[in-house]
Amino acid sequence: MDKVKEFIEVMGDKIFKKIEKKGRLYFEVDNENLHAVVEYLFHEMGCRLSTATAMEMYHGIEVLYHFSHDESGQYFCPRMVMTDLKNPKMKSITPIVKGAEWIEREMFEFWGIEFEGHPRPERLLSREHPEKLDKPLRFRRNS
Amino acid sequence: MNKNTIPVGPFHPLLEEAEYFSLVVDGETVVDIDMDIGWMHRGHEFISEQKTFTQSIYLVERICGICSTSHPLACVHAIEDVDNTEIPLRARYIRTLIGELERIHSHLLWLGLAGHFIGYDTLWMWSWKYREPVLQMFELISGNRNHYNMLRVGGVSRDVNPEKIPGMTDVLDMLDKKLTMIAKAANDDPVLRSRLKGIGVLTHNDAVDYCATGPTSRASGVPADVRTSEDIDAYSLVDFDVIVLENGDVYDKLVVRVLEMLESTKICRQCLEKLKEVKGPILNNVKNISAGEGIGRYEAPRGEVFHYVRTDGTNRPIRHKVRAPSFVNIPTYAASCVGLPIADVLITTASVDPCYCCTERSLKVVNKNKQPYQIDLLKLSREKTERLRRETYGR
Numbered sequence: 001m002d003k004v005k006e007f008i009e010v011m012g013d014k015i016f017k018k019i020e021k022k023g024r025l026y027f028e029v030d031n032e033n034l035h036a037v038v039e040y041l042f043h044e045m046g047c048r049l050s051t052a053t054a055m056e057m058y059h060g061i062e063v064l065y066h067f068s069h070d071e072s073g074q075y076f077c078p079r080m081v082m083t084d085l086k087n088p089k090m091k092s093i094t095p096i097v098k099g100a101e102w103i104e105r106e107m108f109e110f111w112g113i114e115f116e117g118h119p120r121p122e123r124l125l126s127r128e129h130p131e132k133l134d135k136p137l138r139f140r141r142n143s
Numbered sequence: 144m145n146k147n148t149i150p151v152g153p154f155h156p157l158l159e160e161a162e163y164f165s166l167v168v169d170g171e172t173v174v175d176i177d178m179d180i181g182w183m184h185r186g187h188e189f190i191s192e193q194k195t196f197t198q199s200i201y202l203v204e205r206i207c208g209i210c211s212t213s214h215p216l217a218c219v220h221a222i223e224d225v226d227n228t229e230i231p232l233r234a235r236y237i238r239t240l241i242g243e244l245e246r247i248h249s250h251l252l253w254l255g256l257a258g259h260f261i262g263y264d265t266l267w268m269w270s271w272k273y274r275e276p277v278l279q280m281f282e283l284i285s286g287n288r289n290h291y292n293m294l295r296v297g298g299v300s301r302d303v304n305p306e307k308i309p310g311m312t313d314v315l316d317m318l319d320k321k322l323t324m325i326a327k328a329a330n331d332d333p334v335l336r337s338r339l340k341g342i343g344v345l346t347h348n349d350a351v352d353y354c355a356t357g358p359t360s361r362a363s364g365v366p367a368d369v370r371t372s373e374d375i376d377a378y379s380l381v382d383f384d385v386i387v388l389e390n391g392d393v394y395d396k397l398v399v400r401v402l403e404m405l406e407s408t409k410i411c412r413q414c415l416e417k418l419k420e421v422k423g424p425i426l427n428n429v430k431n432i433s434a435g436e437g438i439g440r441y442e443a444p445r446g447e448v449f450h451y452v453r454t455d456g457t458n459r460p461i462r463h464k465v466r467a468p469s470f471v472n473i474p475t476y477a478a479s480c481v482g483l484p485i486a487d488v489l490i491t492t493a494s495v496d497p498c499y500c501c502t503e504r505s506l507k508v509v510n511k512n513k514q515p516y517q518i519d520l521l522k523l524s525r526e527k528t529e530r531l532r533r534e535t536y537g538r
């Protein structure tokens with residue numbers, strides 16, 4: 001719990017819509033503050049990025065990163081919501097966390113989210129596919 | 144400087160699954176490596192969102208044939224995390240027991256394969272010989288050698304028969320002796336040392352940067368283990384050590400796994416002792432899962448398995464994310480394989496115990512008429528041959 005308090009004290013003005021559960025902290029963050037929050041989690045607190053989850057919700061596309069603080073077992077989950085369904089765009093965190101490269105490529109492929117600043121914005125699974133695939137593969141509203 | 148590219152895969156005699164590496168070499172030395180996945184098309188996340196929670200557990204059990212308890216364990220942890228469901232104590236010990244037995248059989252399987260890859264077939268035969276009694280223990284507990292179907296939301300589906308516990312303890316005693324023998328052999332054997340020491344080093348900083356998990360990161364000095372960091376199952380009630388080594392080479396990854404197996408037998412023995420004393424229910428009947436989100440994870444033999452479930456109050460998830468440990472461990476090849484001779488690349492890639500079936504995600508492709516897209520492989524192959532012929536001979 002101390003880690004959560006410490007995080008909220010430092011980053012409290014940059015995050016909103018907090019949901020606190022046993023061992024989990026979900027919160028929303030906007031595109032401007034994403035890098036500051038991720039940098040604090042990864043470099044200052046020593047969290048490890050487990051993965052990220054993209055979801056197609058009624059209000060838009062959500063991207064939820066899962067940062068694990070292994071010493072305390074606490075999860076910190078910054079959530080980005082993109083309401084522009086035609087051209088979803090957000091900052092890439094791969095320049096800060098190298099381990100995010102593959103998952104961001106996968107989200108780009110499945111949901112068509114453009115990650116600005118990604119060092120290798122290519123498809124992950126269908127790069128060598130013989131047919132040119134233009135549409136996001138799991139985006140239901142498109143099909 | 145004359146650089147060449149050597150393709151390995153997607154179907155290669157030495158690889159068990161379909162994967163593709165392109166090795167850029169300068170003479171014998173690898174200067175760059177690129178991985179390409181997507182040769183196996185799975186649809187587990189998508190299918191799971193159309194199934195009920197109980198059906199999802201059956202489904203995720205079939206993501207991997209080796210981690211067939213780790214995925215359902217992480218899945219039930221995620222569903223239980225939505226409402227913080229309490230698990231009966233006896234069920235917690237049974238979950239821990241099968242989880243640890245799975246770790247032993249998976250590590251023995253990897254050890255055998257690693258021995259085979261480096262041309263040390265004696266190790267392969269030893270390992271797979273001693274894996275057999277573990278599979279027989281699973282048969283005693285669950286009726287199956289693989290895909291045990293033991294897990295439910297709120298507990299486990301089958302109890303462990305107390306009459307069978309002495310027999311299982313005997314098997315663990317035998318395993319302890321044999322594993323100690325293998326650990327000594329790994330320590331003393333000049334062949335293993337000279338072949339694996341200093342090969343494919345993943346430094347501590349690289350392991351942190353790539354967010355590697357499991358034995359891959361613990362061999363590089365990162366003491367991350369889900370079993371100790373989170374209060375899951377009965378791990379807080381048993382005594383065991385997390386094995387952490389410093390060098391990050393293939394030899395250390397082997398030693399971490401061998402020592403972890405010895406810790407696992409220790410945990411199994413404690414669980415079996417407790418199962419003699421602890422009585423009570425094995426399943427907490429869960430009627431409803433409320434709307435919310437849950438994160439579940441488990442320390443699979445290869446590293447952290449991660450499941451995320453988003454629910455809306457009905458009996459099925461609206462989003463189910465699965466992340467297998469290989470998804471974060473495979474990208475570490477870029478750090479560990481560069482600078483090695485070609486002959487050492489294969490054992491380095493095998494040292495993270497990659498599982499491509501777990502890593503792949505769904506891929507649904509339809510053509511213009513919205514029909515499932517099928518490729519005429521023969522036609523493609525003829526077209527490629529024709530193109531190469533034209534490029535080579537100019538006609």
